[in-house]
Amino acid sequence: MIALRYLARVVIVAAICVMATMWIGWVSLPVIGFAYGVVDRRAHGRGSVAAIGAILGWFALLATEAARGADVRMVAVKVGEVMQLPAFAFIFVTFAFAALLCGTAAVLGSAFDQT
Numbered sequence: 001m002i003a004l005r006y007l008a009r010v011v012i013v014a015a016i017c018v019m020a021t022m023w024i025g026w027v028s029l030p031v032i033g034f035a036y037g038v039v040d041r042r043a044h045g046r047g048s049v050a051a052i053g054a055i056l057g058w059f060a061l062l063a064t065e066a067a068r069g070a071d072v073r074m075v076a077v078k079v080g081e082v083m084q085l086p087a088f089a090f091i092f093v094t095f096a097f098a099a100l101l102c103g104t105a106a107v108l109g110s111a112f113d114q115t
Helices: 002-023 028-039 046-067 072-082 087-110
Strands: none
Touching: 002 028, 002 046, 002 087, 028 046, 028 087, 046 072, 046 087, 072 087
């Protein structure tokens, strides 16, 4: 039962991350993480829920673009070259960036006292 709640929270955060990233951009991730941390501050694993949700959301965005015909591999190769990284490492860094932004903001939001 607890695992199902955890999974549901991850999916909800992922869906919100997808919508907000499409609408506002990557800067929405810390706002989403902070808001999630404030709203669900009593639940365990807030940071991991937000981080995994952000990763899944961005994975869904990349997969959707790849399914539409965007050459995600070519972009990863070219941008990875600029950053002196192989393509797979660039994708990993992209997901780590999303997780770091959303997860740390959720932990910070959970410490926000509303009294």
